[in-house]
Amino acid sequence: MQAQAAEAEQAGTDAVLAGYRRSIDNIDAALVCMLAERFRITQAVGEYKARAHLPPADPDREARQIERLRRLAEDADLDPEFSEKFIRFVIQEVIRHHQRHAAAEAEAG
């Protein structure tokens, strides 16, 4: 029995762990889809701002977003520091997209 348990552990076939991992995989799929949708919207925002001659970055808006997500994180028992790191990570990627877009436009023009 002990040898079997050790084997199950080594093979990663532990049923409890497998159950947790299915939940994690489902959540990760949802996160990736949500991020994909978020970037679809920020791409539309980038195009709209360029047409409307609005500045690409808005530091006040970013500060409000960070504060709001810290509060939501606290309510959900998530470390607000991590929440802030996460949204900064995403915003950085959005800025990188905008820069790539602007560079492509400049090249085309």
Next chain:
Amino acid sequence: MQAQAAEAEQAGTDAVLAGYRRSIDNIDAALVCMLAERFRITQAVGEYKARAHLPPADPDREARQIERLRRLAEDADLDPEFSEKFIRFVIQEVIRHHQRHAAAEAEAG
């Protein structure tokens, strides 16, 4: 009219932009809640692994997670490089949690 439009732009009260931002804010709230739930599960995994004497890290599992999320990202038209950076960012935080947990246990013992 032009002065009004300029004012609306400066005040960030542009209706189109406000609509996009409401969608982004909704998605961000969902992302934070999903991340909170993900960390609830990885915390349970950490405790379970400690009890079952399983190693805290599993590089094969991580590699499979990264590959799967890259495929999901491609299907959702999200940059797979970003998807990989994102999941590595989350896994790093999970490892940080486990280390903090282990340090607290060592101190308590």
